[in-house]
Amino acid sequence: MKYPSKPSPAPSQLVVETYHGFQVEDHYRNLENLEDMEVQNWLKQQSNHTSNVLNKIPRRQYLIDKQLEFDKRKSHTITSLKVTKDDHYFYLKKVGGENYAKLYYRKDFSAKEELLYDPANYKPKSGFTYVINFVFPDWYGEKIVISLTKDGEEFSEMIIMDVATKSLLPDLITNCQTEHRDYVNWLPDNSGFFYSHHPVVDKRSMDCLKNTKSVYYKLGQNAHHINDIFSATNNPEFNIQPEDLPKTIFDHQDSKYLLIRIGGASRFQDNYYAKMVNPEEQKFDWKLLFSKADKVVARIIKENELVFISGKNAPNFKICKTSLDQPDFTHPIVLVPEKKEEVIQNMVITIDGLFYVTYKNGVEAKLYHLKDGIETEIVLPIKAGRIALESKGAKYPELWLTTMGWVNNKCRYQYTFSSNTFEEANLVPSVPFPEFEELIVKEVLVKSHDGEEVPLSIIHKKGLVMNGKHPVIIFGYGAYGNSSNPFFNPNFLLFTEEGGILAWAHVRGGGEKGIAWHNGGKKTTKPNSWKDLIACAEYMIHKQYTSKQGLAIWGSSAGGILVGRAMTERPDLFAVVITMMGVMNPVRSENAPNGANGVKEFGTVENPEEFKARFEMDAYLHIEKGEAYPATLVTAGINDVRTVVWQPAKFAAKLQAYQQSDKPILFLVDYKGGHGKGNVGRKKLEIFANTFAFTLWQTGHSAYQLE
Numbered sequence: 001m002k003y004p005s006k007p008s009p010a011p012s013q014l015v016v017e018t019y020h021g022f023q024v025e026d027h028y029r030n031l032e033n034l035e036d037m038e039v040q041n042w043l044k045q046q047s048n049h050t051s052n053v054l055n056k057i058p059r060r061q062y063l064i065d066k067q068l069e070f071d072k073r074k075s076h077t078i079t080s081l082k083v084t085k086d087d088h089y090f091y092l093k094k095v096g097g098e099n100y101a102k103l104y105y106r107k108d109f110s111a112k113e114e115l116l117y118d119p120a121n122y123k124p125k126s127g128f129t130y131v132i133n134f135v136f137p138d139w140y141g142e143k144i145v146i147s148l149t150k151d152g153e154e155f156s157e158m159i160i161m162d163v164a165t166k167s168l169l170p171d172l173i174t175n176c177q178t179e180h181r182d183y184v185n186w187l188p189d190n191s192g193f194f195y196s197h198h199p200v201v202d203k204r205s206m207d208c209l210k211n212t213k214s215v216y217y218k219l220g221q222n223a224h225h226i227n228d229i230f231s232a233t234n235n236p237e238f239n240i241q242p243e244d245l246p247k248t249i250f251d252h253q254d255s256k257y258l259l260i261r262i263g264g265a266s267r268f269q270d271n272y273y274a275k276m277v278n279p280e281e282q283k284f285d286w287k288l289l290f291s292k293a294d295k296v297v298a299r300i301i302k303e304n305e306l307v308f309i310s311g312k313n314a315p316n317f318k319i320c321k322t323s324l325d326q327p328d329f330t331h332p333i334v335l336v337p338e339k340k341e342e343v344i345q346n347m348v349i350t351i352d353g354l355f356y357v358t359y360k361n362g363v364e365a366k367l368y369h370l371k372d373g374i375e376t377e378i379v380l381p382i383k384a385g386r387i388a389l390e391s392k393g394a395k396y397p398e399l400w401l402t403t404m405g406w407v408n409n410k411c412r413y414q415y416t417f418s419s420n421t422f423e424e425a426n427l428v429p430s431v432p433f434p435e436f437e438e439l440i441v442k443e444v445l446v447k448s449h450d451g452e453e454v455p456l457s458i459i460h461k462k463g464l465v466m467n468g469k470h471p472v473i474i475f476g477y478g479a480y481g482n483s484s485n486p487f488f489n490p491n492f493l494l495f496t497e498e499g500g501i502l503a504w505a506h507v508r509g510g511g512e513k514g515i516a517w518h519n520g521g522k523k524t525t526k527p528n529s530w531k532d533l534i535a536c537a538e539y540m541i542h543k544q545y546t547s548k549q550g551l552a553i554w555g556s557s558a559g560g561i562l563v564g565r566a567m568t569e570r571p572d573l574f575a576v577v578i579t580m581m582g583v584m585n586p587v588r589s590e591n592a593p594n595g596a597n598g599v600k601e602f603g604t605v606e607n608p609e610e611f612k613a614r615f616e617m618d619a620y621l622h623i624e625k626g627e628a629y630p631a632t633l634v635t636a637g638i639n640d641v642r643t644v645v646w647q648p649a650k651f652a653a654k655l656q657a658y659q660q661s662d663k664p665i666l667f668l669v670d671y672k673g674g675h676g677k678g679n680v681g682r683k684k685l686e687i688f689a690n691t692f693a694f695t696l697w698q699t700g701h702s703a704y705q706l707e
Contacts, residue, residue, distance in 0.1 A: 011654035060693035079308030088141030135182035152674030185250035192218035194248035243596035314338035352417040361455035365502025478509030479558035481518035485645035507532035552576035564619025584651035628661035637673035
């Protein structure tokens, strides 16, 4: 294998700190100063060097061209679908071959679509590329909020359109966020809406992502006037912390209640509620509805009742209900008891009853119906690895479900309960991908270091001989209780066309096997996450899918902890490591804007035991001088406020300095990107092209060797 010349070493400045009597040496603390010109120059040099190396890998361009072919094959893709109570359809559509999505509208499902808004028309002389990250129509589809963000930034701006005239209102709302769930909630009379306001959006400030307010905006008012309805300032009696993120929730137009969820990086959150009033005339009388201890993950208001999914004394979750007039979360009415091997994840209510979805090991989804105490499993027209549910609410019969699998493309159905029939309701015509029709998916359980069985999903071509010579990429995340449910992406599956095998390790820290699975990989139990990954890697070798020379692992964001510590604990086991926007230096991550939020998942260095946990999960601090590490590709986004660029930068710098072997350590900085949100066009294609090309180069694929 031919290796490129190494880039210049990073400037180093040793800082030694003592935590609870334990001394920590930080050799690259100076890289945290992103205003330092020496640091800036090093970042640019690293990124230029990495781009040059990746561009020289033979057949990398083929991977980009093939993905472009996939994209053009699809006439269009649709996201952010919203259906109003009067059946107006709003959605983002990206035509095959285009770089970004535009906003479209249909009066009903069968009506001709109309283009409502092209984000290229937003600030065209600014020099920035804006994309639409979410839309929210009002209850009747007369007006719609359009949120736009630039260059992968965490924050967005919102404009409002009159749908009938396709004209923009003069309102421009800034300091918004890019997340879409429960973000904008229209008032019952459509006179305005609630949203979350960020007072500070400067990514260089430690106050960024802090002191968020849930606010009310009336159409036509001065957008700089903030009508605070719930915040630490407005509601000091609730002891809201600076890192908490209040979000307004208003289920349906006829609801008598408004809810506030104290969000952030925690699966369970405090929720407050108040009778719905006119925010201009009356102050909301907020009361605690349920606390983190009640372990509620989803809820629906039905008249004066709250139906909710709870993990309290039920690690796989149960569905309960209680009165909103006299809520009781200690002894609620249990509608669906906890299931032994299935985890309840989501639900909707229609006029025909309650519908809910369960998952086994995060990869096998089932749909159930409950009415009058009778539970029935609904047999789907296709086996599903993932099911998403949509409904208009408890007064309407409509139920839509979208299914997907590792090798099964997304399909949307409308389900009619009275006839127990499914009718395809796709806005996008089905596009065949014959390249992947012969793929095999194996769902297995792998025994970890302590005997716990870890689900592992394996995808490869039919007829592949298991001779230990195939390149393998194992993905993993394992944090915040998030489940890695199956998804279909031809760009992801492209690796199998090059003779590769894909695998997904559902390690502890995720939610694939319920609350216990999450608790088994957070704070002091976090080592189970990377030990689970190591066990899955050894399984792939033992079963002769691959060898140490052909094995790669890939993790993003909190998945950086997973792959970074697997790599530093077992550098001999892997040929390649990919970490994207990864959390690589947890001992220092509290010194970043989003750091306080991560305390809920990873602990705090202020606590002696939790400091030990943070140190143990810190891949940067576990790099040892003179060790032969795998070939490593590290990426970061300059606009990232969740994982600030200095975290992966410090990891890459130390790894380059301490690397004993001649295997390359490459560091790529995206100067028009953040935490992965807002990636469009060629940039999305390059993520897979760079990763696959680098992996195939380093695992010895003959077509990817440098000359």
